[in-house]
Amino acid sequence: MVNKITVVGAGNVGATTAQRIAEKSLGRTVVMVDVVEGVPQGKGLDQWESAPVEGFDTRVIGSNGYEETAGSDIVVITAGIARKPGMSRDDLLNTNAGIVKSVAEQIKATSPNAIVIVVSNPLDVMCHVAKHVTGFPRERVIGMAGVLDTARYRSFIAEALDVSVRDIQAMVLGGHGDTMVPLISYTTISGIPITQLMPREQLDAIVQRARDGGAEIVKYLKTGSAYYAPSSGAVEMVDAIVHDRKRILPCAAWLEGEYGMSGLFLGVPCKLGKNGLEKILEIELTADERTALDRSAQAVREPMSVLSL
Ligand SMILES: NC(=O)c1ccc[n+]([C@@H]2O[C@H](COP(=O)([O-])OP(=O)(O)OC[C@H]3O[C@@H](n4cnc5c(N)ncnc54)[C@H](O)[C@@H]3O)[C@@H](O)[C@H]2O)c1
Numbered sequence: 001m002v003n004k005i006t007v008v009g010a011g012n013v014g015a016t017t018a019q020r021i022a023e024k025s026l027g028r029t030v031v032m033v034d035v036v037e038g039v040p041q042g043k044g045l046d047q048w049e050s051a052p053v054e055g056f057d058t059r060v061i062g063s064n065g066y067e068e069t070a071g072s073d074i075v076v077i078t079a080g081i082a083r084k085p086g087m088s089r090d091d092l093l094n095t096n097a098g099i100v101k102s103v104a105e106q107i108k109a110t111s112p113n114a115i116v117i118v119v120s121n122p123l124d125v126m127c128h129v130a131k132h133v134t135g136f137p138r139e140r141v142i143g144m145a146g147v148l149d150t151a152r153y154r155s156f157i158a159e160a161l162d163v164s165v166r167d168i169q170a171m172v173l174g175g176h177g178d179t180m181v182p183l184i185s186y187t188t189i190s191g192i193p194i195t196q197l198m199p200r201e202q203l204d205a206i207v208q209r210a211r212d213g214g215a216e217i218v219k220y221l222k223t224g225s226a227y228y229a230p231s232s233g234a235v236e237m238v239d240a241i242v243h244d245r246k247r248i249l250p251c252a253a254w255l256e257g258e259y260g261m262s263g264l265f266l267g268v269p270c271k272l273g274k275n276g277l278e279k280i281l282e283i284e285l286t287a288d289e290r291t292a293l294d295r296s297a298q299a300v301r302e303p304m305s306v307l308s309l
């Protein structure tokens with residue numbers, strides 16, 4: 001375990017992330033920070049009181065400031081507003097850019113060596129804000145979206161084939177939006193190409209459902225967006241870093257020439273270990289997947305271009 005993990009934002013994603021981190025004993029202390037007075041303190045205390053039953057010793061505390069977060073090893077940023085039905089993630093751009101900017105300034109000042117995992121939307125652009133404001137190297141600013149998008153895709157395939165989710169290997173790349181790129185050519189069931197087990201039409205419908213996965217939950221919840229699967233995604237990344245697992249996970253990473261692109265965050269296969277982003281894997285893509293990735297990058301660049309940092 002590491003010494004201290006901070007989760008900024010004690011809302012749905014943040015609080016669930018903190019609880020999962022504690023239950024997995026990934027840090028000695030978890031600090032939840034939120035601007036709303038009493039909420040991080042109350043949720044932190046409530047989670048700590050579950051420790052004797054759940055059997056973890058991780059101290060969970062809440063705060064409205066950053067003093068308690070000083071020297072964090074990992075910071076997960078979930079602060080920001082969530083979308084409502086009819087909105088796109090890009091509609092959150094201006095509000096959340098302001099929030100992530102102020103959070104990133106505090107992290108830079110109090111935890112200059114932290115590895116930052118960004119969750120706030122629109123994800124790829126918020127990663128850019130966090131990296132720009134902290135000035136941290138790309139190894140230490142990584143976005144969570146691909147793990148979630150891939151989990152949705154895998155869960156739908158497992159359901160359709162009536163097999164264990166554990167046997168579905170897959171990867172969803174690209175930006176965290178309507179243009180995300182589920183890689184059919186790398187989707188296997190215990191090594192068996194998915195195309196041998198499922199008709200193409202059914203697979204295409206699953207790909208589309210995965211692309212719309214966030215909106216599907218928003219439509220049900222009406223007042224907010226998903227948080228159980230998103231927090232699982234964030235914690236899988238924290239776990240990979242804390243345990244130096246060298247996991248290969250789809251994460252938003254700052255590209256410096258990989259896939260022929262530079263100067264943006266985009267979902268690509270990443271190796272995560274104790275140093276954060278340890279490597280970006282450049283894999284072969286079919287012509288269709290390559291075109292889809294380029295289109296997705298363009299969809300990320302558009303909101304980036306209207307952002308003043
Ligand atoms: N990347 C992904 O895959 C993914 C998945 C789910 C949610 N999200 C995004 O995560 C964000 C949070 O979602 P949620 O469901 O937890 O929302 P939420 O409204 O439940 O919680 C957000 C919290 O952020 C807090 N906050 C606002 N400004 C803050 C600041 N300056 N400092 C600290 N805290 C601040 C709010 O008080 C609130 O408690 C949203 O932007 C959402 O779109 C991303």
Ligand SMILES: O=C(O)C[C@H](O)C(=O)O
Nearest residue numbers: 083089121214215225226
């Ligand atoms: O859809 C959203 O707005 C939240 C999140 O990005 C998700 O995919 O669940």
